[in-house]
Amino acid sequence: MNHYEAILVGCSLAAYIATALLYIYQLFGRRAFWGRPTLALLITGLVFHFAYLVARGIFGPGLKLPIANVFETLSFSAWCLVLVFVLVESRWRLTALGAIILPLAFAGLAVSFFALHRESMDTSSANLNLAWLKEHQALLGVHVTLVLMGYAAFMLASCAALAYLLQNAFLKSKRLQGLSRQLPPVQVSDEAAYRLTALGFPIFTLGLVIGVIWAYSTQPKGWALDPKIILSGVTWLVFVIYLHARMASGWKGRKAAALLLAGFCCTVITYVLVGLLKVGWHRFL
Amino acid sequence: MPIIAVGLNHKSAPVKVRELLSFQHGRAAALLEALRAEQGGENLVLCTCNRTELYHVGSSDRSDLIESLGNHAGLLRADIEDYFYCHHDREAVYHLLRVAAGLDSMVVGEYEILGQVKEAFAAAEKSGSIGAVLSRLFRDALAAGKRVRHETEISQGVFSVGGCAVTLAKAIFGELTGAQVIIVGAGEMAEAVARALASSGADSIFVANRTYEHACRLADQLGGEAIHFEHLASAMRECHVLISSTAAPHHVIDREMVVEVMRARRNKPLFLIDIAVPRDIAPEAGALDGVYLYNIDDLNSVVQQDSQARMKESEKAEKIIHQQAEQFISWLASRAAIPTLQALQEKFETIRTEELQEALRLLPNLSAADRSRIEQLSRAIINKILHLPMTHLRNGAGGQEDIVEMLRQLFNLEEQEKR
Numbered sequence: 001m002n003h004y005e006a007i008l009v010g011c012s013l014a015a016y017i018a019t020a021l022l023y024i025y026q027l028f029g030r031r032a033f034w035g036r037p038t039l040a041l042l043i044t045g046l047v048f049h050f051a052y053l054v055a056r057g058i059f060g061p062g063l064k065l066p067i068a069n070v071f072e073t074l075s076f077s078a079w080c081l082v083l084v085f086v087l088v089e090s091r092w093r094l095t096a097l098g099a100i101i102l103p104l105a106f107a108g109l110a111v112s113f114f115a116l117h118r119e120s121m122d123t124s125s126a127n128l129n130l131a132w133l134k135e136h137q138a139l140l141g142v143h144v145t146l147v148l149m150g151y152a153a154f155m156l157a158s159c160a161a162l163a164y165l166l167q168n169a170f171l172k173s174k175r176l177q178g179l180s181r182q183l184p185p186v187q188v189s190d191e192a193a194y195r196l197t198a199l200g201f202p203i204f205t206l207g208l209v210i211g212v213i214w215a216y217s218t219q220p221k222g223w224a225l226d227p228k229i230i231l232s233g234v235t236w237l238v239f240v241i242y243l244h245a246r247m248a249s250g251w252k253g254r255k256a257a258a259l260l261l262a263g264f265c266c267t268v269i270t271y272v273l274v275g276l277l278k279v280g281w282h283r284f285l
Numbered sequence: 286m287p288i289i290a291v292g293l294n295h296k297s298a299p300v301k302v303r304e305l306l307s308f309q310h311g312r313a314a315a316l317l318e319a320l321r322a323e324q325g326g327e328n329l330v331l332c333t334c335n336r337t338e339l340y341h342v343g344s345s346d347r348s349d350l351i352e353s354l355g356n357h358a359g360l361l362r363a364d365i366e367d368y369f370y371c372h373h374d375r376e377a378v379y380h381l382l383r384v385a386a387g388l389d390s391m392v393v394g395e396y397e398i399l400g401q402v403k404e405a406f407a408a409a410e411k412s413g414s415i416g417a418v419l420s421r422l423f424r425d426a427l428a429a430g431k432r433v434r435h436e437t438e439i440s441q442g443v444f445s446v447g448g449c450a451v452t453l454a455k456a457i458f459g460e461l462t463g464a465q466v467i468i469v470g471a472g473e474m475a476e477a478v479a480r481a482l483a484s485s486g487a488d489s490i491f492v493a494n495r496t497y498e499h500a501c502r503l504a505d506q507l508g509g510e511a512i513h514f515e516h517l518a519s520a521m522r523e524c525h526v527l528i529s530s531t532a533a534p535h536h537v538i539d540r541e542m543v544v545e546v547m548r549a550r551r552n553k554p555l556f557l558i559d560i561a562v563p564r565d566i567a568p569e570a571g572a573l574d575g576v577y578l579y580n581i582d583d584l585n586s587v588v589q590q591d592s593q594a595r596m597k598e599s600e601k602a603e604k605i606i607h608q609q610a611e612q613f614i615s616w617l618a619s620r621a622a623i624p625t626l627q628a629l630q631e632k633f634e635t636i637r638t639e640e641l642q643e644a645l646r647l648l649p650n651l652s653a654a655d656r657s658r659i660e661q662l663s664r665a666i667i668n669k670i671l672h673l674p675m676t677h678l679r680n681g682a683g684g685q686e687d688i689v690e691m692l693r694q695l696f697n698l699e700e701q702e703k704r
Contacts, residue, residue, distance in 0.1 A: 171456060172571075174583045176443070177590055185459040187554050250551035253574045 002059075008052035009113045015045025016082070016106040023098030027182050039089055042102070046086060049079050049109065063134060065141040071115040077148050077271075078108030084152040084196075092192045094184050097159045139214040146207030147232075151267055153200025154239070158264035160184075160193035161257035168254060190253060193260055194246055201239050208232060228270060235266040288418065288617075290377035291350045291369050292331075292338030295391050295480070298368035300506050306337045306358050306365065313405070316357050317414040323353050327419045329409040331384070333401045334484060335391050340381065342418045347371045378422065378613055382606045385430035387439070388599070392448045392481050394440035399430040418620075422613060429609035437601045443591040446474065446584045447481030450558055453587070454482060454526055457554050457577055462486040465524040469493050469517065469538075470531030471503050474560045474581070478528050479507055487526070493517045495531070521546045526556045529565040536567045543570040558584070618686065622678040625689045628698040629674075633667050 019042045022034065053076060056066045066072040085101045088094055163183050170180035184192070211229075242259045245251040251259075293303060308316045309332045320328040326343015339350055351369055352362045372380045383389045385402045406423040409415045415423075433439060443449045454461055464487040468475050471494060479490055490509030493516070494500035500511035512520050517538075521527060531537055538557075543566075547555065552575045559566040559580040571578030579587075641663050645656060678688065693699060 167456065171453070171577050174579065174587065175590070176449075176452065176456065176587050180456065183456075185455060186457050188459045190554075250548075252552035253554070255574065 005052055005055055006117075008048050008055060009109065012045045012048035012052060013106060013110055013113070015041050015048065016102055016109065019045065019098065020102035020106050023095065023102055027096055027099045027179065035093070035095060038098075039086065042082065042089075042098075043086060046079070046082050049075075049082070053079060063137045063141070065137070065144065067141070067144045071112040073144070073148075074108050075112035075116075076144075077151065078105040078112070080145075080148045080152040081105050081108070081155060084149070084156050088156055088192065088196065092184070092188060094156075094160060094163070094189065094192055096163055096183050097156065100159050100162075101156070136214070136218050139210060139217075143207055143211040143214055146203050146210065148207075150200045150204025150207055151271060153196045153203065154263060154267050157193045157196035157200065158260055158267075160189045160196065161260040161264075164189040164193060164257045165254065165261075168257075186253075190256070193257065197239060197242060197260065197263075201243060204239070205236065208236060231266065231270040235263060235270050238263040238266050287342070288374050288377045288422070289341050289345070289347065289350065290338055290372045290380055291341075291347055291354075292336060293365075293368045293370070294336035294338075294389070297370050302365065302368050303335070303337065305360060306354060307334075308332050308337060308357070309334075313408050314412050316354075317409060317412045319357055320353055321414055323356075324349060327416045328414045329405060329419050329423065331402060331405040333398060335480075336384075338381075338384070340377065340419055340422070342416070375610075375614060378610050379606065381422065381426045382429045382610050385426040386433035386602055386606060387430070388433075388602060388606070391477075391484055392451055393445070394448075395484065396430075396434055396440060397484075399427065399434065402430065403427060418617065421616060425609050425613045429606055432605045432609070433602045436605060437598045438594075439598045439602050443588050443595070445477075445481070446581070446588060447477045449584045449587050450478045450526070450528075450579075451481050451485045453577070453579065454487075454556055455485075457556050458525055460486065461525075463488055464526065465489045465491070466509075467491045467493060467512075467517070467520055467524045467527045468503065468507075468509075469527065469529040469565065470533075470561065471499060472530040472560065475528045475530040476503070476507065478558060478560070479509075482526060483507070491520055491524070493520070518542060518546060521555070522549045524555075526558065528558045528560060530560040531565050532561070533565060534563060537565040538570065539567045540569045540573075543567075543573060543576060547573060547575060615680075619679055621686070622689050625692055625698060626675060626678055629692060629696060630671065632696055632698060633671060637663050637667050 019038055022038045022041075026034075053066055056072075057064045060066060065076070067076055081101060082105045085098065085105075089098065164186055167180060167183040167186050167189065170176065170183070171186065183189070238259070242251075242256065242263060245259065246256055293306065295303070298306075308330055313330050313332060316330055317328055320330075320339070320341075324341065324343060324345040326341055326345065328343075329340045331338045331340070337354075339354060341350055345353075347369070348362065348366070351366055355362045355365055380389070385399060387393060387395050387398050390398055402423065406415075406427070409419070409423075443452050451461070454464070458464060461482065464482070466479055466482050466487050466489070468479050468490065471492075479487075483490060490504070490507050491512050492500045492504040492507065492509055493512050493514050494503070495514055497511060497513060500514075503509075504511040527538075529537060543555075543557075554575045554577065557566055557570065557576060557578045559578065562581070564580060566578060566580075568578070568580075570576055641660060644659065645651070651659070674692075
């Protein structure tokens with residue numbers, strides 16, 4: 001951890017917290033404002049964050065992609081999340097979601113940075129296999145990037161589903177004040193949730209396949225019963241059901257949104273709980 | 286110079302009259318040309334889908350202007366005169382500023398009007414039909430419109446049942462460009478709601494009625510398309526908003542029909558507005574996923590919920606209008622003072638030169654330097670005396686007209702001007 005990294009992270013955190021506050025303020029105001037400047041500020045933060053990841057990959061002692069331990073991965077996940085949010089915001093104007101995504105991204109990066117800083121886990125005790133991982137890092141990097149991008153898309157999709165459910169409830173109860181004015185239109189959030197899932201799904205699937213290939217090529221036995229792998233399979237299945245219901249049976253609205261939130265819960269369990277329990281093959285993540 | 290505004294809008298005239306007197310796009314230039322020939326002065330025509338207004342600075346009065354507009358549209362003045370409103374001077378200024386700010390629109394707070402005012406202004410400037418007064422007035426109106434847009438939240442307000450329907454439709458579908466609207470039955474309220482939706486971008490309107498001829502008539506008025514009542518269900522598969530206001534004693538659209546329609550449209554959201562009493566749409570249909578059913582009471586209660594915030598915002602907007610309008614009015618008054626100012630200056634100059642010559646005649650022995658010093662002294666005295674009153678008049682402070690009149694009398698300026 002050197003000074004350059006601290007400066008990059010500092011700039012990035014400042015941009016994230018500023019945009020987080022702007023998005024939250026906007027959610028409770030009556031008027032949409034500063035859409036473009038806020039987005040520009042967010043992109044600046046994203047660039048600084050990227051520079052930090054690159055610096056850490058190149059100059060750090062760990063892997064080329066900083067994913068060697070749970071805190072490095074957290075920072076990278078936050079970056080993926082913000083990246084996908086920026087794309088979504090410029091495409092669909094789902095500004096309200098920023099009020100959830102940006103605080104999360106800020107927390108992710110902050111926790112990651114301070115944990116890495118304090119424990120200086122660079123050469124890490126948490127990861128005994130660093131040397132071994134380094135040997136096989138190319139495919140591993142692709143696997144993690146794809147899976148995290150998939151997660152980010154699912155996360156955004158779930159937030160859109162949540163926004164849909166809220167706005168739907170407002171409209172059904174015939175109240176049209178406060179929060180309801182800042183939430184996206186139901187048709188837009190419903191469509192965005194679907195598109196994001198449809199987009200994230202192949203990326204996530206490819207990530208899983210590459211993960212399997214990587215696992216098989218490095219260590220042919222003993223990984224299939226890893227809890228994270230099993231749970232990833234379950235998550236994958238929930239999204240398959242969602243996409244099928246949507247495409248084949250025309251599911252939309254409340255039922256679809258509820259299914260998506262179930263998928264989101266699976267994602268969180270897969271991502272967080274297994275990481276915390278430190279069991280199985282993915283225990284270092 | 287008096288300012289006069291004559292015009293008609295959605296409140297004063299039915300759509301068939303407005304259509305005949307709509308001079309949108311290319312037609313405005315020819316009209317401006319004709320007005321210049323017939324009426325002289327400064328002329329500007331503002332046309333939107335809901336209004337046609339003529340602003341005139343010059344000597345013509347209301348009936349002259351209406352006559353000209355009528356002539357150009359091939360109509361007799363007597364036939365159209367009743368549909369026109371007319372504002373003079375101060376009222377005309379306030380009216381235009383309120384129009385530009387979207388306060389006079391069908392959907393209060395809409396901003397398309399600002400662009401339309403800008404276009405009308407540009408067209409008039411291009412054809413050279415306006416002078417200093419209307420130029421300044423329209424610039425100020427655009428400024429007022431922009432300020433209302435930036436400094437108030439009036440566009441967020443829900444002012445009417447039509448505006449409420451638009452807000453709800455936007456909360457369901459997002460942008461309404463290209464949205465399809467079906468009207469079942471007839472009625473003023475249904476028409477108003479459809480018009481409000483159309484002015485927010487909805488572009489295909491279908492009208493269904495038990496009597497096909499009635500449907501055709503209303504469709505004609507709304508620029509839509511009539512459909513046979515039996516085809517209602519199939520039309521509902523594609524539409525976004527359905528407004529129902531028939532006089533039927535029973536439900537025209539029952540739950541089963543909506544279930545069927547929702548299946549056919551693969552659960553795409555559907556906004557149903559039931560204006561009829563007794564109701565046209567079975568209330569149970571509102572519980573279906575993706576169906577948003579509002580009856581007239583629901584719409585009214587949404588309008589009510591918003592009333593407090595709305596009051597505050599319209600007060601803010603009216604304050605801005607007031608500021609900008611008064612600014613313009615005092616500019617206009619100061620302009621009116623210009624001839625008086627000139628006459629006053631000339632009068633003093635005459636006195637100065639006369640008295641100076643007289644004094645110099647009595648003092649023949651002065652050196653050239655002394656003569657020029659005395660001349661400078663005379664100028665300085667005049668300038669000092671005139672400085673304060675001139676600034677006062679130029680800034681257009683209050684009570685302008687009285688002061689100007691008094692100055693003319695005190696210094697006998699009429700005679701000065703004759704000279």
